[in-house]
Amino acid sequence: MTETPVHPALWPAPVASGAVDATVTVPGSKSVTNRALVLASLAAEPGWLRRPLRSRDTLLMAEALRALGVGIEEGVGPDGSGEAWRVIPAGLHGPATIDVGNAGTVMRFLPPVAALADGPVRFDGDPRSYERPLNGVIDALRTLGARIDDDGRGALPLTVHGGGALDGGRVRIDASSSSQFVSALLLSAPRFNQGVEVRHTGASLPSMPHIRMTVDMLRSVGAQVDEPETGGEPNVWRVSPSALLGRDLTVEPDLSNAQPFLAAALITGGKVTIPDWPERTTQPGDQLRRIFTEMGGSCELTERGLVFTGSGSIHGIDVDLSEVGELTPGIAAVAALADSPSTLRGVAHLRLHETDRLAALTKEINELGGDVTETADGLHIRPRRLHGGIFHTYDDHRMATAGSIIGLAVEGVQIENVATTAKTLPDFPRMWTEMLTGAGN
Ligand SMILES: O=C(O)C1=C[C@@H](OP(=O)(O)O)[C@@H](O)[C@H](O)C1
Ligand SMILES: C=C(OP(=O)(O)O)C(=O)O
Numbered sequence: 230m231t232e233t234p235v236h237p238a239l240w241p242a243p244v245a246s247g248a249v250d251a252t253v254t255v256p257g258s259k260s261v262t263n264r265a266l267v268l269a270s271l272a273a274e275p276g277w278l279r280r281p282l283r284s285r286d287t288l289l290m291a292e293a294l295r296a297l298g299v300g301i302e303e304g305v306g307p308d309g310s311g312e313a314w315r316v317i318p319a320g321l322h323g324p325a326t327i328d329v330g331n332a333g334t335v336m337r338f339l340p341p342v343a344a345l346a347d348g349p350v351r352f353d354g355d356p357r358s359y360e361r362p363l364n365g366v367i368d369a370l371r372t373l374g375a376r377i378d379d380d381g382r383g384a385l386p387l388t389v390h391g392g393g394a395l396d397g398g399r400v401r402i403d404a405s406s407s408s409q410f411v412s413a414l415l416l417s418a419p420r421f422n423q424g425v426e427v428r429h430t431g432a433s434l435p436s437m438p439h440i441r442m443t444v445d446m447l448r449s450v451g452a453q454v455d456e457p458e459t460g461g462e463p464n465v466w467r468v469s470p471s472a473l474l475g476r477d478l479t480v481e482p483d484l485s486n487a488q489p490f491l492a493a494a495l496i497t498g499g500k501v502t503i504p505d506w507p508e509r510t511t512q513p514g515d516q517l518r519r520i521f522t523e524m525g526g527s528c529e530l531t532e533r534g535l536v537f538t539g540s541g542s543i544h545g546i547d548v549d550l551s552e553v554g555e556l557t558p559g560i561a562a563v564a565a566l567a568d569s570p571s572t573l574r575g576v577a578h579l580r581l582h583e584t585d586r587l588a589a590l591t592k593e594i595n596e597l598g599g600d601v602t603e604t605a606d607g608l609h610i611r612p613r614r615l616h617g618g619i620f621h622t623y624d625d626h627r628m629a630t631a632g633s634i635i636g637l638a639v640e641g642v643q644i645e646n647v648a649t650t651a652k653t654l655p656d657f658p659r660m661w662t663e664m665l666t667g668a669g670n
Contacts, residue, residue, distance in 0.1 A: 239619065240647035240658060242636025243665050248499035248539070251664040253490045255503055257282035257480035258512060259653045260439060263290045263334040264446045265478050267342060267416050269316035270299040272450060276475030277304075279313040282483060284653045286332035293327040293339055297346055311479075318475070323348025323391050331355040331583055331624065331652070336385060337409040340366050341417035344375040346391030353386040357624065360384065362581055365402045365410030372400045373414075373421065397421025397470070405431030406578050411466060412443040418468035419452045429464040435578050437552050440466075442511035450474045481507045484514025486654045488559040489630040490664060491517055491537045495526045496566060496637050498541035501664070506535035513553035520548060520556070524563060543567040545612070551575030554582070557608075558631035561590045564610040565599050566638050577606040583652070584623035593620050593632065597639065617641020626652040633661055 262282040267290070269276040281287060291301045291314070300317030323346045329336040336358055343350035364383025371377060374396035379387035397418060404410040411427055411434070418425035434440075444454050444466070451474040455467040487503045494501040507515075508530065518528050521537065525544045528537040545567040550557050554576045564571035579586040587608060591601045597618050600611040617640050620632030629650045636642035650657035 238646050239643040242620070242633045242642040242644050243662060244640055245493065245497045245637040245665060248497045249493045249664055250500050251490070251667060252502040252504065252533075253487070253660060253664055254505075255482040255487045255490070256284070256654065256656070258483040259284065259286050260334065260442060260512070261446070261480050262287045263332075263338065264412070264416060264443060265480065266290050266294060266301070266316065267338050268446060268450050268473060269475060270294045270297075270318055271342065271417060271420050271473055272318050272475040273472040274475035275315060275317045277313050277315055277477040279311050279477070279479040281314050281480050282653065284655050285330055285651045286334060286653055289328060289330045289332050289335050293329070293335060294342075296325040296327060297342065297350065298322040316475070321346035321391065323350045326351045326353070329354035329358050329385065331357045331361075333361065333407065333409050336361065336363060337366050337407065337413040338416055340370060340377070340387075340389050341395075341413055343389035343391050344370055344395045345393070345417065345420055347393040349388050349390050351386070351388045355624070357583065358385045360581070362406040365404050365407070366413050369400045369402050369410070369414055369427070370395075373397050373425065395421045397423040397425050399426040399428070401428045401430050403431035404429050405433050405435070406581055408434060408436035408439050411440050415443050415447060415454070415466055415468050419447070419471045419473055421470060424468045424470040426465065426467045433551065434464070435551050435554055435576075436513065438511050438513040445511050449478075450476055481505070481510055481512065483653065484510065484512045484517065485555050487514060488517055488556060489634055489661070491521055491526070492559055492563050492634045493637055493664060494537045495521055495524060495539040495543060495563060496634065498539040500536065500538045502534050502536045504534035506530060513555060516553050517556065520546065520560060521563075523548075524567065545569035545571040545610070547572045549575040550607070554579055555627065558586060558590060558625075558627040559634060561594065561601070561608055561610060562631040562634035565594050565601070565612055565615065565635060567612050570612065571610045572604070573607040573610070574604070575606055583625035584628065586625065586627070589621070589623050589625065589628055590631065593628070594635070597635065597642065615639045617643070619643050619645055621645045622647070622649050624649050626650045626654065630654070630657065
């Protein structure tokens, strides 16, 4: 008898045998953790970061800041509860070398920090990091007084020749390819001699909640920020120079990483509870309450957390995802299993994410028998009966979770390199299996 060969890099996505009923504790937000690390490193006094996410993107951020001289130590928070990082700011030093991996937050948020260091800081990363846009940050930093050596493509690898301080001032950028350009300049701006005025000149600006998160977190450490949403000029952000406070911050669960678990409730007609879902948050994942409700579920924010319940039906959706682009792969996966077609719009910039997400989703869902077409700014998804096969992930954590969502309802889906979920959710395979077996409840 011959056994079916098991490829070590292929993970058989488990099929749900019935309605899931689980409580899933989701680790901390990548976006909050990496902003908090930067702000705490630039502060005038030590601070605490509780329940930080420990994943590839956040460990790269911590390692990079340590390379610049910041102390980031393991500890328990001031009240003795929970795991925490103590961040001890220090003079920022070069020479240093920073590995950004494929973390947008590291490759964009740290060049402005490096401009404040007193020597050269070399940035390098995964091959894909060379293809992701960085021109908005490079050009802006040059305008603000920094010296940067790159190969002229507006991308990695590059060296920022930190001069110990940066003038700052006014800058115009086109951030239509990534909101992280704006966030990057704002986060370090309190430490620029003149602060910053960033004027976005492009036709569109994706991921506004992530810019709100930047503004909120800056304000929470004492920075003064003027911005469009509180009466400022449209598309203009101003940050004044000031010292930043060291705070004691508890990181919220990553609501975008809650997505596959909520999707499991939707697809199986089950129920999933996510503890500690914040009542108020700038995280884009909070919009899943609305989007997945429109797709057939219902939810309630209770003392136990967000309780999300599937109805047994999954509906297609016509939705603009420009504010919440990182939710697209998971929504596309659910849409492929729905009872009507879907149109996902406003996400052309996803072609420059971890991989070209529009091409990858189209190819992988179609190879399982689906009918997805790319549009100029998104996807059109017509549900079909799907079959098993290999779901390639292109080193993209959200492709791996999207394939797993489909695998709940389709026999024989194998996820290639599920370990790529380590970018933001290293424990995904265990959490997924526990959700299905009811362990961890
Ligand atoms: O600032 C952030 O933390 C992020 C901003 C968004 O980037 P883009 O605006 O490049 O899409 C988002 O997709 C990414 O996952 C995280
Ligand atoms: C786009 C994403 O990540 P990054 O921070 O690398 O841009 C994402 O997590 O979906």
